[in-house]
Amino acid sequence: MALTDVFGKIDTNLDRYVRELKELLAIPSVSTYSRHRGDVRRAAEWVLNHCKRMGLEAQLHDTAGHPVVTASRCPHPHRPTLLIYGHYDVQPAEPEEEWNTPPFQPTVRDEFIYARGASDDKGQFFTYLKALEVVLAARGDLPINVKLLVEGEEEIGSPHLGAFLKKHRGQLKADAIAISDGAQFSDNVPAITYGLRGLAYMELNVQASRTDLHSGSFGGIAPNPIHALVTLLARLKNPDGTIAIPGFYDTVAPLELWEREAMGALPFDEEKLKAYLGLSYLCEEPGYNALESKTARPTLDINGIWGGFSGEGAKTVIPAKAGAKVSMRLVPHQKPQQIAELFTRYVTDLCPKEVQLQVKALHGAEPVLVSRDLPQMQAAARAIETGFGVAPVFIREGGSIPIVNLFKKVLGLEAILLLGWGRPDDGAHAPNERFALSDFKNGIRSAAALLFEMETCYDG
Amino acid sequence: MALTDVFGKIDTNLDRYVRELKELLAIPSVSTYSRHRGDVRRAAEWVLNHCKRMGLEAQLHDTAGHPVVTASRCPHPHRPTLLIYGHYDVQPAEPEEEWNTPPFQPTVRDEFIYARGASDDKGQFFTYLKALEVVLAARGDLPINVKLLVEGEEEIGSPHLGAFLKKHRGQLKADAIAISDGAQFSDNVPAITYGLRGLAYMELNVQASRTDLHSGSFGGIAPNPIHALVTLLARLKNPDGTIAIPGFYDTVAPLELWEREAMGALPFDEEKLKAYLGLSYLCEEPGYNALESKTARPTLDINGIWGGFSGEGAKTVIPAKAGAKVSMRLVPHQKPQQIAELFTRYVTDLCPKEVQLQVKALHGAEPVLVSRDLPQMQAAARAIETGFGVAPVFIREGGSIPIVNLFKKVLGLEAILLLGWGRPDDGAHAPNERFALSDFKNGIRSAAALLFEMETCYDG
Numbered sequence: 001m002a003l004t005d006v007f008g009k010i011d012t013n014l015d016r017y018v019r020e021l022k023e024l025l026a027i028p029s030v031s032t033y034s035r036h037r038g039d040v041r042r043a044a045e046w047v048l049n050h051c052k053r054m055g056l057e058a059q060l061h062d063t064a065g066h067p068v069v070t071a072s073r074c075p076h077p078h079r080p081t082l083l084i085y086g087h088y089d090v091q092p093a094e095p096e097e098e099w100n101t102p103p104f105q106p107t108v109r110d111e112f113i114y115a116r117g118a119s120d121d122k123g124q125f126f127t128y129l130k131a132l133e134v135v136l137a138a139r140g141d142l143p144i145n146v147k148l149l150v151e152g153e154e155e156i157g158s159p160h161l162g163a164f165l166k167k168h169r170g171q172l173k174a175d176a177i178a179i180s181d182g183a184q185f186s187d188n189v190p191a192i193t194y195g196l197r198g199l200a201y202m203e204l205n206v207q208a209s210r211t212d213l214h215s216g217s218f219g220g221i222a223p224n225p226i227h228a229l230v231t232l233l234a235r236l237k238n239p240d241g242t243i244a245i246p247g248f249y250d251t252v253a254p255l256e257l258w259e260r261e262a263m264g265a266l267p268f269d270e271e272k273l274k275a276y277l278g279l280s281y282l283c284e285e286p287g288y289n290a291l292e293s294k295t296a297r298p299t300l301d302i303n304g305i306w307g308g309f310s311g312e313g314a315k316t317v318i319p320a321k322a323g324a325k326v327s328m329r330l331v332p333h334q335k336p337q338q339i340a341e342l343f344t345r346y347v348t349d350l351c352p353k354e355v356q357l358q359v360k361a362l363h364g365a366e367p368v369l370v371s372r373d374l375p376q377m378q379a380a381a382r383a384i385e386t387g388f389g390v391a392p393v394f395i396r397e398g399g400s401i402p403i404v405n406l407f408k409k410v411l412g413l414e415a416i417l418l419l420g421w422g423r424p425d426d427g428a429h430a431p432n433e434r435f436a437l438s439d440f441k442n443g444i445r446s447a448a449a450l451l452f453e454m455e456t457c458y459d460g
Numbered sequence: 461m462a463l464t465d466v467f468g469k470i471d472t473n474l475d476r477y478v479r480e481l482k483e484l485l486a487i488p489s490v491s492t493y494s495r496h497r498g499d500v501r502r503a504a505e506w507v508l509n510h511c512k513r514m515g516l517e518a519q520l521h522d523t524a525g526h527p528v529v530t531a532s533r534c535p536h537p538h539r540p541t542l543l544i545y546g547h548y549d550v551q552p553a554e555p556e557e558e559w560n561t562p563p564f565q566p567t568v569r570d571e572f573i574y575a576r577g578a579s580d581d582k583g584q585f586f587t588y589l590k591a592l593e594v595v596l597a598a599r600g601d602l603p604i605n606v607k608l609l610v611e612g613e614e615e616i617g618s619p620h621l622g623a624f625l626k627k628h629r630g631q632l633k634a635d636a637i638a639i640s641d642g643a644q645f646s647d648n649v650p651a652i653t654y655g656l657r658g659l660a661y662m663e664l665n666v667q668a669s670r671t672d673l674h675s676g677s678f679g680g681i682a683p684n685p686i687h688a689l690v691t692l693l694a695r696l697k698n699p700d701g702t703i704a705i706p707g708f709y710d711t712v713a714p715l716e717l718w719e720r721e722a723m724g725a726l727p728f729d730e731e732k733l734k735a736y737l738g739l740s741y742l743c744e745e746p747g748y749n750a751l752e753s754k755t756a757r758p759t760l761d762i763n764g765i766w767g768g769f770s771g772e773g774a775k776t777v778i779p780a781k782a783g784a785k786v787s788m789r790l791v792p793h794q795k796p797q798q799i800a801e802l803f804t805r806y807v808t809d810l811c812p813k814e815v816q817l818q819v820k821a822l823h824g825a826e827p828v829l830v831s832r833d834l835p836q837m838q839a840a841a842r843a844i845e846t847g848f849g850v851a852p853v854f855i856r857e858g859g860s861i862p863i864v865n866l867f868k869k870v871l872g873l874e875a876i877l878l879l880g881w882g883r884p885d886d887g888a889h890a891p892n893e894r895f896a897l898s899d900f901k902n903g904i905r906s907a908a909a910l911l912f913e914m915e916t917c918y919d920g
Contacts, residue, residue, distance in 0.1 A: 210738030216859020220753035221742040226762040234694030278670030293680035302686040304768035399676020
């Protein structure tokens with residue numbers, strides 16, 4: 001079988017792959033700093049040229065921000081197409097004095113490569129370039145069609161990606177997207193993330209009197225907006241911690257048995273987590289364990305609150321205004337807009353008549369759940385088992401990934417393959433970021449295997 | 461009767477009294493600005509010299525801040541002694557452009573004298589100097605013993621008055637203290653303030669995790685300190701607005717029938733107050749009207765709250781900390797320390813186990829209630845009726861007056877005569893501060909009458 005040859009060549013070439021990755025890592029493509037604008041473009045050009053040299057058709061696209069690089073090789077009109085996403089920009093390296101070796105002088109020691117961007121995401125998306133290269137070299141062609149999209153603004157929230165996707169919707173059509181920009185569940189426990197929570201983020205503003213009042217002169221008759229606010233906020237949850245908004249849970253898809261069993265089997269260390277957070281107690285949802293509560297169940301959190309005097313000492317004021325930010329993490333099949341409406345109706349009904357309440361929906365994101373039964377997901381699972389030598393676990397993440405929602409919404413992609421090759425302690429946004437050489441190699445092997453496994457996945 | 465002669469002389473001399481007051485008002489004795497330090501001292505010296513010229517024994521006392529002027533004339537070992545308090549310092553005049561005539565160029569128009577300090581408090585305490593002068597001139601002596609205490613730091617919170625009173629406790633011994641540094645209830649409704657509310661001011665701090673957490677990664681298991689805080693705060697009051705802290709009302713002296721009748725008879729315009737505050741609704745305590753609720757009943761207000769993200773837009777954070785300031789206005793016979801203890805016990809018992817709560821008592825003030833039946837109060841009421849031509853109303857104020865608590869505590873004075881000659885719309889801390897010439901004259905008449913009326917009040 002061709003894959004054996006391919007894996008052999010990966011072993012042979014690995015030193016060269018590492019040297020090439022070091023070249024890319026040496027470019028300080030920090031997207032948030034305008035002083036690095038030239039470096040960011042240099043990284044884009046490096047990726048462009050690398051793709052071209054490999055025999056891909058590649059282009060650099062200017063945007064209102066940093067460039068996007070696309071590349072493709074689509075020789076098979078009747079075979080599946082895999083879109084591969086990555087980003088060549090990186091987080092700032094500060095505090096630089098905490099790095100053992102300089103962040104943009106990539107260094108290998110103890111079987112890890114250390115540099116800013118090693119894991120997030122240069123090292124991870126580079127695995128796909130090397131997989132394509134090695135498969136092309138071994139076979140002369142690719143088993144499926146491949147498209148690449150490598151952006152330079154992920155670390156600043158991908159502000160121009162939506163517009164880019166809309167403009168290039170036709171060219172980016174695919175049967176699945178592979179994103180390797182995260183981590184395995186833990187060392188040697190590769191994972192496929194099949195669920196992301198959504199978000200409904202709200203702001204409340206309460207107004208009482210026209211101006212701040214003296215609590216001596218008006219205490220006892222002046223409505224207090226902070227009191228009105230805390231009374232509302234206190235009623236968002238029941239005493240057991242569940243969310244009190246009527247209808248909030250109505251559309252929540254129950255956890256499936258296999259999911260709960262799979263989560264139960266994961267090496268999740270609750271004591272270690274508590275120590276890390278400095279907590280003696282975790283607030284699980286009744287009937288769900290900690291891992292389920294933090295990844296697969298909806299939540300409500302007050303993210304901020306303000307009003308009146310917060311300085312040192314005492315000020316006897318009844319403030320005119322108070323406000324709060326409240327957000328809810330959502331799971332399928334909750335809809336951000338519908339949840340925002342339920343929230344608004346509930347707090348509006350609860351609001352005491354002596355104050356004015358304004359409720360705004362600030363931000364929403366759909367929850368994502370990719371069926372494990374999709375042939376593309378099964379293909380990815382087989383590819384990882386082949387590449388890492390161990391079957392992946394299926395996990396859900398508690399946060400949202402904004403680009404995933406973009407790919408779903410703009411490109412209509414359902415088969416979203418979130419395949420993190422990194423490790424939770426790679427230090428993605430911290431000093432001494434690193435990427436294990438074994439993960440680099442197994443990532444290339446898995447990416448190569450995915451090209452073969454995907455051959456069986458036809459759209460529709 | 462001698463008082464007829466005295467009142468005749470007041471009419472004769474009034475123009476001179478106004479000229480003299482203008483001299484004092486022309487000195488910009490703004491205590492809060494160090495650039496006016498010399499002016500503040502000049503005002504103190506002006507008062508000192510004025511007292512000396514009138515035949516009082518007077519002294520200027522340096523303090524760690526601005527000087528205190530004392531004066532006395534105590535020829536009657538067996539008669540009562542009246543201590544008179546005033547302050548010669550003033551608020552800043554900003555915004556000066558809003559004054560129709562310059563704040564330190566006293567101007568008479570339409571029967572008002574306009575200047576910073578006209579009502580607060582130069583014009584008001586000066587009535588006592590003129591009363592003493594005219595009585596001395598008419599009789600050759602005073603019917604009682606008199607002591608004066610005029611400070612220069614009232615507008616900055618009297619930071620050195622406590623130490624001064626302690627040091628001079630012996631010399632300041634008296635049977636009553638008269639303070640004219642406030643207002644009548646409304647035009648032509650002179651008032652004696654016989655009640656002040658006290659204060660217990662608390663701060664709460666809640667800590668959950670060691671650092672702020674991402675709500676995607678940890679929402680569903682991480683305790684939220686804002687949620688814990690609002691849950692506590694929401695339970696401080698019952699749904700009807702009364703205070704839910706067990707024992708809070710236990711020591712509250714009920715309002716007496718005469719008080720409620722007297723308050724009910726006052727020309728209190730609730731609609732005007734609502735319009736002024738920009739409110740469609742006032743939150744009275746059940747069973748009490750607005751005036752009773754804001755002056756004679758205890759309250760609880762959240763004065764400030766903070767925690768997490770309060771900037772523009774959305775930040776998905778579960779904060780590590782949150783806090784609030786809460787204060788309670790107290791009435792006799794509530795004790796600030798005991799109320800602080802009840803508060804602390806209540807919130808500590810309510811606090812959910814997943815967060816750490818710290819409660820601090822920041823500041824306390826005893827409530828004040830002066831019996832209307834004291835002979836000194838009756839004397840003051842008769843003096844005002846004589847001076848203003850109309851009997852005063854007895855009122856309670858919702859705030860505290862820190863110097864009153866000092867006089868009670870350090871000098872042990874029970875007979876505190878709060879006799880405001882001004883009007884609520886004098887603009888005490890605002891541009892175009894003024895003092896009605898009729899109030900100035902009636903104040904002098906009342907102060908003179910008080911010297912005679914006090915003759916009947918013997919200590920113990």
